[in-house]
Amino acid sequence: xxxxxxxxxxxxxxxxxxxxxxxxxxxxxxxxxxxxxxxxxxxxxxxxxxxxxxxxxxxxxxxxxxxxxxxxxxxxxxxxxxxxxxxxxxxxxxxxxxxxxxxxxxxxxxxxxxxxxxxxxxxxxxxxxxxxxxxxxxxxxxxxxxxxxxxxxxxxxxxxxxxxxxxxxxxxxxxxxxxxxxxxxxxxxxxxxxxxxxxxxxxxxxxxxxxxxxxxxxxxxxxxxxxxxxxxxxxxxxxxxxxxxxxxxxxxxxxxxxxxxxxxxxxxxxxxxxxxxxxxxxxxxxxxxxxxxxxxxxxxxxxxxx
Amino acid sequence: xxxxxxxxxxxxxxxxxxxxxxxxxxxxxxxxxxxxxxxxxxxxxxxxxxxxxxxxxxxxxxxxxxxxxxxxxxxxxxxxxxxxxxxxxxxxxxxxxxxxxxxxxxxxxxxxxxxxxxxxxxxxxxxxxxxxxxxxxxxxxxxxxxxxxxxxxxxxxxxxxxxxxxxxxxxxxxxxxxxxxxxxxxxxxxxxxxxxxxxxxxxxxxxxxxxxxxxxxxxxxxxxxxxxxxxxxxxxxxxxxxxxxxxxxxxxxxxxxxxxxxxxxxxxxxxxxxxxxxxxxxxxxxxxxxxxxxxxxxxxxxxxxxxxxxxxxxxxxxxx
Amino acid sequence: xxxxxxxxxxxxxxxxxxxxxxxxxxxxxxxxxxxxxxxxxxxxxxxxxxxxxxxxxxxxxxxxxxxxxxxxxxxxxxxxxxxxxxxxxxxxxxxxxxxxxxxxxxxxxxxxxxxxxxxxxxxxxxxxxxxxxxxxxxxxxxxxxxxxxxxxxxxxxxxxxxxxxxxxxxxxxxxxxxxxxxxxxxxxxxxxxxxxxxxxxxxxxxxxxxxxxxxxxxxxxxxxxxxxxxxxxxxxxxxxxxxxxxxxxxxxxxx
Numbered sequence: 001x002x003x004x005x006x007x008x009x010x011x012x013x014x015x016x017x018x019x020x021x022x023x024x025x026x027x028x029x030x031x032x033x034x035x036x037x038x039x040x041x042x043x044x045x046x047x048x049x050x051x052x053x054x055x056x057x058x059x060x061x062x063x064x065x066x067x068x069x070x071x072x073x074x075x076x077x078x079x080x081x082x083x084x085x086x087x088x089x090x091x092x093x094x095x096x097x098x099x100x101x102x103x104x105x106x107x108x109x110x111x112x113x114x115x116x117x118x119x120x121x122x123x124x125x126x127x128x129x130x131x132x133x134x135x136x137x138x139x140x141x142x143x144x145x146x147x148x149x150x151x152x153x154x155x156x157x158x159x160x161x162x163x164x165x166x167x168x169x170x171x172x173x174x175x176x177x178x179x180x181x182x183x184x185x186x187x188x189x190x191x192x193x194x195x196x197x198x199x200x201x202x203x204x205x206x207x208x209x210x211x212x213x214x215x216x217x218x219x220x221x222x223x224x225x226x227x228x229x230x231x232x233x234x235x236x237x238x239x240x241x242x243x244x245x246x247x248x249x250x251x252x253x254x255x256x257x258x259x260x261x262x263x264x265x266x267x268x269x270x271x272x273x274x275x276x277x278x279x280x281x282x283x284x285x286x287x288x289x290x291x292x293x294x295x296x297x298x299x300x301x302x303x304x305x306x
Numbered sequence: 307x308x309x310x311x312x313x314x315x316x317x318x319x320x321x322x323x324x325x326x327x328x329x330x331x332x333x334x335x336x337x338x339x340x341x342x343x344x345x346x347x348x349x350x351x352x353x354x355x356x357x358x359x360x361x362x363x364x365x366x367x368x369x370x371x372x373x374x375x376x377x378x379x380x381x382x383x384x385x386x387x388x389x390x391x392x393x394x395x396x397x398x399x400x401x402x403x404x405x406x407x408x409x410x411x412x413x414x415x416x417x418x419x420x421x422x423x424x425x426x427x428x429x430x431x432x433x434x435x436x437x438x439x440x441x442x443x444x445x446x447x448x449x450x451x452x453x454x455x456x457x458x459x460x461x462x463x464x465x466x467x468x469x470x471x472x473x474x475x476x477x478x479x480x481x482x483x484x485x486x487x488x489x490x491x492x493x494x495x496x497x498x499x500x501x502x503x504x505x506x507x508x509x510x511x512x513x514x515x516x517x518x519x520x521x522x523x524x525x526x527x528x529x530x531x532x533x534x535x536x537x538x539x540x541x542x543x544x545x546x547x548x549x550x551x552x553x554x555x556x557x558x559x560x561x562x563x564x565x566x567x568x569x570x571x572x573x574x575x576x577x578x579x580x581x582x583x584x585x586x587x588x589x590x591x592x593x594x595x596x597x598x599x600x601x602x603x604x605x606x607x608x609x610x611x612x613x614x615x616x617x618x619x620x621x622x623x624x625x626x
Numbered sequence: 627x628x629x630x631x632x633x634x635x636x637x638x639x640x641x642x643x644x645x646x647x648x649x650x651x652x653x654x655x656x657x658x659x660x661x662x663x664x665x666x667x668x669x670x671x672x673x674x675x676x677x678x679x680x681x682x683x684x685x686x687x688x689x690x691x692x693x694x695x696x697x698x699x700x701x702x703x704x705x706x707x708x709x710x711x712x713x714x715x716x717x718x719x720x721x722x723x724x725x726x727x728x729x730x731x732x733x734x735x736x737x738x739x740x741x742x743x744x745x746x747x748x749x750x751x752x753x754x755x756x757x758x759x760x761x762x763x764x765x766x767x768x769x770x771x772x773x774x775x776x777x778x779x780x781x782x783x784x785x786x787x788x789x790x791x792x793x794x795x796x797x798x799x800x801x802x803x804x805x806x807x808x809x810x811x812x813x814x815x816x817x818x819x820x821x822x823x824x825x826x827x828x829x830x831x832x833x834x835x836x837x838x839x840x841x842x843x844x845x846x847x848x849x850x851x852x853x854x855x856x857x858x859x860x861x862x863x864x865x866x867x868x869x870x871x872x873x874x875x876x877x878x879x880x881x
Contacts, residue, residue, distance in 0.1 A: 279438030
């Protein structure tokens with residue numbers, strides 16, 4: 001195992017990590033502020049990917065695709081919030097789970113109907129294709145662009161939450177929602193904005209993913225589960241926690257998939273190792289989460305409640 | 307004489323289910339028998355979920371895991387030539403108890419959103435595990451050539467399988483009816499209502515919740531055992547989170563925490579699916595929003611509504 | 627740490643911090659068997675934190691708690707309840723879907739030892755029902771015995787709380803503001819009830835209702851900023867200058 005291979009996997013892990021962050025930031029805020037379990041978040045990611053792929057195929061403009069994904073994701077999220085979510089804030093989590101489960105069935109079938117069941121593909125935009133020399137290692141430029149976009153998004157979240165008035169309201173809302181409402185803040189608008197922001201980020205993640213993953217109905221759910229693991233590890237409601245946990249999970253998952261089969265080949269035959277490797281890598285993240293929950297049930301960076 | 311709607315529904319439903327195979331034979335519709343067996347088996351899984359969800363208030367989004375474990379117990383033993391039903395059933399019970407105990411202990415360290423997500427994550431973990439087991443079919447699943455054999459009772463016969471499933475459902479329904487009013491059931495429901503108070507009264511709440519959880523896992527495993535015999539197949543798809551979600555819908559649609567609710571819910575949901583499948587290939591587009599509407603409007607569930615009807619009319623009589 | 631005596635309930639140098647705030651500041655209490663020991667103090671004094679530690683829901687940072695001479699500091703709330711410590715709650719929501727009888731019978735079942743029974747109904751177990759009916763009668767709630775808890779009036783819920791703590795025949799009762807939000811008439815009923823319990827039970831009462839406290843208490847401890855600034859007979863507490871200054875602007879002590 002060479003050091004350059006190790007470095008590449010490190011970068012891949014970082015790339016998955018920032019993607020997970022883009023998805024978990026919005027979701028953890030919705031969990032933390034409205035205490036709303038939004039299983040349909042994966043659908044926003046999927047729709048963002050579809051919007052991006054469709055617009056790119058029509059216009060050949062990555063920027064246009066980006067706008068479609070981000071704005072589309074945000075608007076779709078606002079629609080979901082308006083029609084379904086806001087009627088359920090006062091209800092218990094089971095109702096959220098059921099309603100959003102119904103939405104998943106709807107959106108996946110909608111995607112199948114409109115775009116077909118077979119995967120769609122989006123090409124890497126020419127400006128971002130090719131490789132980059134990073135510290136002596138050749139790394140795909142596009143993946144590096146994802147890392148950059150993700151880190152910029154993380155910085156943007158940080159600035160929004162720490163430095164703006166809206167961010168202050170968001171922080172207050174995650175600590176004490178009733179108080180914020182009592183203070184006369186338009187809590188309905190705040191909730192809708194938080195939901196939409198999450199949707200926009202999910203759309204961005206969908207945009208960034210489409211050139212490297214296949215865009216198909218049901219693509220949101222496998223990654224949603226990983227996102228939920230990230231949120232539980234990071235601490236529900238904590239964007240900061242989501243950031244660190246996303247990077248950790250991204251690295252563990254990537255490293256597991258890349259290196260475990262190699263490691264296993266020392267002990268068992270090649271084909272079994274090839275098959276078992278990815279499964280154990282997936283299990284690794286679950287085991288990581290189980291360990292964190294066993295030792296620190298509130299997560300690694302919990303929001304400190306009064 | 308007071309007519310209780312719930313009693314009418316219960317007796318009526320059980321009677322219909324008891325004579326259904328004869329009706330199916332008379333109609334010469336074997337599909338009806340297969341469909342009903344499937345409905346009963348999934349109802350059994352929903353009944354098991356009702357114990358932790360309806361009574362205990364624990365939202366487990368990973369119950370399909372135990373359905374899968376039961377199915378694979380049959381599949382894996384059959385692939386090694388073991389078709390002894392008792393052995394397969396034993397394997398199911400042991401496997402589900404051990405896995406249920408281990409995962410339950412970890413999951414019950416959280417509550418609320420965390421619990422939902424961690425149960426989902428564990429189910430997903432085992433899904434990936436079964437996908438990776440290439441020697442047992444992997445992603446394609448494992449076909450089962452030998453059905454479970456309990457000496458005289460061969461699960462390969464559709465009629466025997468139907469009545470076995472019906473017997474299991476009946477047993478769980480009757481037992482649950484007693485359990486709900488007995489100490490164990492009362493403690494479980496009280497823990498859902500006010501766990502803090504229960505601790506202060508002297509109950510070690512974790513022990514009760516964990517016991518209920520493991521029991522529920524074993525019953526779901528039995529459902530998986532029967533399911534494998536029905537389909538002749540064991541597949542990772544049985545552990546999919548969509549299956550866990552459907553089980554939750556069945557419990558809530560039928561009436562959470564009620565004794566007969568999960569059975570009513572299973573029959574209703576699966577019936578609706580068949581109906582919609584007949585109308586359009588894009589049936590989830592209709593079912594999805596339907597589920598949303600049920601959540602928004604009919605939270606008590608169908609059997610729950612019947613219970614409410616009875617309660618209102620009982621009170622009316624008292625007032626007279 | 628060894629207990630000083632076999633007092634029903636005793637604490638030694640109990641300390642609890644929340645970040646920089648000292649919520650419980652070196653509290654040492656010792657109850658006498660059969661007495662009603664009241665804890666009073668201005669808002670924010672730390673009464674809820676203290677009761678939480680006595681009940682077992684909160685762990686003290688240092689110090690010990692003794693129940694009948696046995697050290698229970700490390701025991702959970704459930705274990706302490708099984709050893710005879712019963713606690714009533716200020717915000718009583720208890721079990722909304724159960725009836726009064728079911729709630730109290732369940733409270734008794736905790737000490738029954740066979741709570742895993744899954745066949746014979748709770749209410750068919752006569753020993754539980756008899757004990758429950760007896761406790762409900764004592765709490766003055768017999769006329770509402772079959773009522774659902776969610777349909778009880780506020781004062782009646784307090785009576786239910788008392789029935790639930792009484793049914794297990796505890797050694798020590800921790801009563802967390804049992805008269806909060808009650809009308810004068812309702813409070814008087816509770817005062818009579820509690821007066822009748824003294825001697826047979828040992829009670830620790832946290833209350834704001836000064837009339838009730840001075841009518842009932844054998845000993846009063848005053849908690850201010852987490853520390854006990856005075857402890858003794860009601861007449862002495864009434865005349866203590868420290869207590870008066872602590873209460874200036876908060877409550878008027880009855881003359």
